[in-house]
Amino acid sequence: MKLLNALKRRLISLFVCLQKILKKYTKDVSSQPLGIMYSKMNEPRIVILHCSATPDFKSKDPGFDRFGARDIDSWHKKRGFDRIGYHKVIRRTGEIENGRDATEIGAHCEGHNYNSLGVCLIGLREFTVEQINSLEKLVREYRLKYGIKIDQWYGHYEFNNRKDCPNIPMICFRHVMRRCINGD
Numbered sequence: 001m002k003l004l005n006a007l008k009r010r011l012i013s014l015f016v017c018l019q020k021i022l023k024k025y026t027k028d029v030s031s032q033p034l035g036i037m038y039s040k041m042n043e044p045r046i047v048i049l050h051c052s053a054t055p056d057f058k059s060k061d062p063g064f065d066r067f068g069a070r071d072i073d074s075w076h077k078k079r080g081f082d083r084i085g086y087h088k089v090i091r092r093t094g095e096i097e098n099g100r101d102a103t104e105i106g107a108h109c110e111g112h113n114y115n116s117l118g119v120c121l122i123g124l125r126e127f128t129v130e131q132i133n134s135l136e137k138l139v140r141e142y143r144l145k146y147g148i149k150i151d152q153w154y155g156h157y158e159f160n161n162r163k164d165c166p167n168i169p170m171i172c173f174r175h176v177m178r179r180c181i182n183g184d
């Protein structure tokens, strides 16, 4: 466990420095068919990770826990959505908040909203250990509930190469999550 926690901390700094380099070498999967179903219900087969692009407040900052699902809900409404486009939001504290129900089609990644779950991390690029731990929890939960494997977790930028969101090199994310969950 100690080793894994150290690994997670290393991961956060890795996220920051590797994102730009890895993005160039990560396969763009946007053209891969994912069996999009145009039904009225969402059929979650993949997870798409986002970030809120709000400041990376540290725990000692007054604004540390300032933003959450309610704020995103109001921003998305201003953009003309019915309500929050994501299914889950992970606050800086690691608290997981509900957005849309998993059965509801999301509004977070054009062309992939019918078969995915949208998860948004509060922050820009320096996420907290608590947030990474909550992600691990969601990886486990979605694997059990929907059979979504770690390889089916993507970053928004992997579907839209004009975006950097969520500023996490997903190849590293998948690697670390695989190690955390397979327990070595």
Ligand SMILES: [Zn+2]
Pocket (backbone or CB within 6 Å): 049, 050, 051, 108, 156, 165, 166
């Ligand atoms: Zn995004």
